[in-house]
Amino acid sequence: MNNPENPSNNFIRNIVEDDLASGKNGQRVVTRFPPEPNGYLHIGHAKSICLNFGIAAQYNGTCNLRFDDTNPGKESDEYAQAIKEDVQWLGFEWNELKHASDYFDELYDYARELIKKGKAYVDSSSAEEVREMRGTLTEPGIESPHRNRSVEQNLDLFERMKNGEFEEGAHILRAKIDMASGNINMRDPTLYRIRKVTHMRTGDDWSIYPMYDYTHCVSDAMENITHSLCTLEFEDHRPLYDWVLDELQTPAHPQQIEFARLSLEYTMLSKRQLIKLVEEKQVSGWDDPRMPTITGMRRRGYTPAALRDFCERIGITKNDAWIEMAVLETCIRDDLNEKSPRRMAVLDPIKVVITDLPEDHNETLSFANHPQNESFGRRPVAFTQQIMIDRDDFSEDPPPKYQRLVPGGEVRLRGSYVIKCEEVIKDEQGNVIELRCSHDANTLGKKPEGRKVKGVIHWVSATEGVKAEVRLYDRLFTIANPLSADSLESVINKDSCITMSSCFVEAALADAQPEEQFQFERLGYFVADRRDHKSGAPVFNRTVTLRDTWAK
Ligand code: ATP
Ligand code: MG
Numbered sequence: 319m320n321n322p323e324n325p326s327n328n329f330i331r332n333i334v335e336d337d338l339a340s341g342k343n344g345q346r347v348v349t350r351f352p353p354e355p356n357g358y359l360h361i362g363h364a365k366s367i368c369l370n371f372g373i374a375a376q377y378n379g380t381c382n383l384r385f386d387d388t389n390p391g392k393e394s395d396e397y398a399q400a401i402k403e404d405v406q407w408l409g410f411e412w413n414e415l416k417h418a419s420d421y422f423d424e425l426y427d428y429a430r431e432l433i434k435k436g437k438a439y440v441d442s443s444s445a446e447e448v449r450e451m452r453g454t455l456t457e458p459g460i461e462s463p464h465r466n467r468s469v470e471q472n473l474d475l476f477e478r479m480k481n482g483e484f485e486e487g488a489h490i491l492r493a494k495i496d497m498a499s500g501n502i503n504m505r506d507p508t509l510y511r512i513r514k515v516t517h518m519r520t521g522d523d524w525s526i527y528p529m530y531d532y533t534h535c536v537s538d539a540m541e542n543i544t545h546s547l548c549t550l551e552f553e554d555h556r557p558l559y560d561w562v563l564d565e566l567q568t569p570a571h572p573q574q575i576e577f578a579r580l581s582l583e584y585t586m587l588s589k590r591q592l593i594k595l596v597e598e599k600q601v602s603g604w605d606d607p608r609m610p611t612i613t614g615m616r617r618r619g620y621t622p623a624a625l626r627d628f629c630e631r632i633g634i635t636k637n638d639a640w641i642e643m644a645v646l647e648t649c650i651r652d653d654l655n656e657k658s659p660r661r662m663a664v665l666d667p668i669k670v671v672i673t674d675l676p677e678d679h680n681e682t683l684s685f686a687n688h689p690q691n692e693s694f695g696r697r698p699v700a701f702t703q704q705i706m707i708d709r710d711d712f713s714e715d716p717p718p719k720y721q722r723l724v725p726g727g728e729v730r731l732r733g734s735y736v737i738k739c740e741e742v743i744k745d746e747q748g749n750v751i752e753l754r755c756s757h758d759a760n761t762l763g764k765k766p767e768g769r770k771v772k773g774v775i776h777w778v779s780a781t782e783g784v785k786a787e788v789r790l791y792d793r794l795f796t797i798a799n800p801l802s803a804d805s806l807e808s809v810i811n812k813d814s815c816i817t818m819s820s821c822f823v824e825a826a827l828a829d830a831q832p833e834e835q836f837q838f839e840r841l842g843y844f845v846a847d848r849r850d851h852k853s854g855a856p857v858f859n860r861t862v863t864l865r866d867t868w869a870k
Contacts, residue, residue: 351366362579383414598807659836682700
């Protein structure tokens with residue numbers, strides 16, 4: 319793995335540096351990030367974004383954002399807007415904002431060029447017939463009976479396809495390459511198909527739409543892209559990319575370079591699959607904090623810096639590999655540890671009454687907001703007669719080495735006094751509802767005399783603290799590769815979202831702004847929910863625990 323401080327030389331950076339040294343593209347570096355606006359971006363896209371925008375920034379180049387909008391019906395402006403917001407949130411600025419549909423006229427004219435050169439033809443075979451004639455990995459394909467139509471006939475049919483004279487599926491335009499090619503992508507691939515669907519930008523102007531492979535290389539050339547970076551599954555498409563640009567003699571001929579896509583354990587990175595989770599309501603939406611989408615991670619409290627650090631650490635290679643979730647979580651912890659002020663919160667409260675203090679005791683203690691960084695300042699924390707502690711921090715029947723509160727035992731309240739549990743009050747069902755404690759007034763900032771008290775627990779004033787809802791998130795799936803399961807539903811982690819609705823947080827958290835981040839001492843990193851948090855009714859999401867609690 320790479321060192322994030324020092325961008326490592328991956329093989330793509332090496333290619334770019336060689337090209338700069340040889341003057342290949344006139345010292346220019348131009349990249350693009352080309353999402354299809356058919357869903358929200360996920361962490362896999364972040365890898366591509368960081369690579370494309372990162373290369374441009376590193377070598378004084380530029381990077382375009384280009385929407386690959388050639389599949390009307392599946393694409394929408396809502397998705398396009400969300401993609402723009404996510405790219406900016408990650409910290410990147412595109413040079414030009416482009417759409418493949420910007421080039422529909424040019425793509426059409428270029429297709430006519432191919433027809434005129436005898437390099438493309440209209441095929442009227444059915445989709446089924448085309449499939450059958452394509453051959454297999456071991457058998458060559460069969461040439462279509464329409465392959466040798468005259469240029470005039472092809473131009474005429476193509477124009478009438480464009481004019482909407484035919485139904486969907488009646489004809490396609492195909493490149494005329496080689497039906498016996500060992501590479502199936504070169505067996506007369508489809509360039510255009512008839513689609514009578516309203517396009518999000520061009521409306522009903524077109525009845526035909528260009529295919530991805532044809533559109534992509536031409537769009538890259540139109541934008542003078544120098545390095546067209548894509549994932550490995552396009553390696554076998556590269557000969558077609560080059561064929562189109564060679565035949566068309568476009569002004570630029572970008573170089574396609576493939577890298578391994580990101581696969582992350584315990585989640586899945588595919589818009590098509592993620593949309594199912596949203597539609598089947600397995601999650602609350604694209605921005606559910608358990609989703610691997612950028613917007614979900616943002617709502618969860620993952621930071622742009624941590625995601626960029628992650629993309630740098632995993633590096634760019636040509637080998638597909640699964641990345642452990644722990645790698646991502648380490649990046650999040652490293653960033654949040656530095657940046658988040660500390661607070662106290664009690665998730666599952668038990669009331670503690672300190673019986674040797676007056677009922678109206680209200681003492682203002684001063685807490686450092688960050689243990690390693692004084693610039694975070696200090697805050698007042700109210701210590702009162704009634705406080706809340708977490709249910710986990712008390713045990714009547716403690717396991718060995720338990721260093722928290724037990725009947726008759728002592729514990730230190732973080733930043734405050736040592737208390738001793740004198741009495742346990744239960745309800746009729748035997749549930750502990752209150753602990754009555756005494757305190758040692760001589761232990762504020764001092765060790766108790768004559769004895770050792772090892773445990774330190776967090777607490778919140780029951781009278782000055784604020785009620786809050788806290789959502790505890792965990793991995794969405796129970797197995798590392800959810801797509802290997804028979805059904806997604808069978809591998810959803812049913813405990814991946816636990817809502818704690820009667821939490822107590824210290825008063826300083828009442829004014830938190832949505833998206834503000836904190837470390838809740840001993841509990842983890844938390845963010846004020848960007849949708850639901852209100853100052854009168856705080857809602858926090860757990861971003862990540864303090865340590866990797868998942869590794870068994
Ligand atoms: P999905 O199946 O999620 O829709 P896609 O590749 O079809 O993925 P696009 O919108 O076409 O999605 O992708 C835009 C860019 O992001 C492409 O260059 C693609 O290679 C890249 N990309 C998508 N998924 C990943 C991934 N998991 N790792 C790295 N890059 C990715
Ligand atoms: Mg795609």
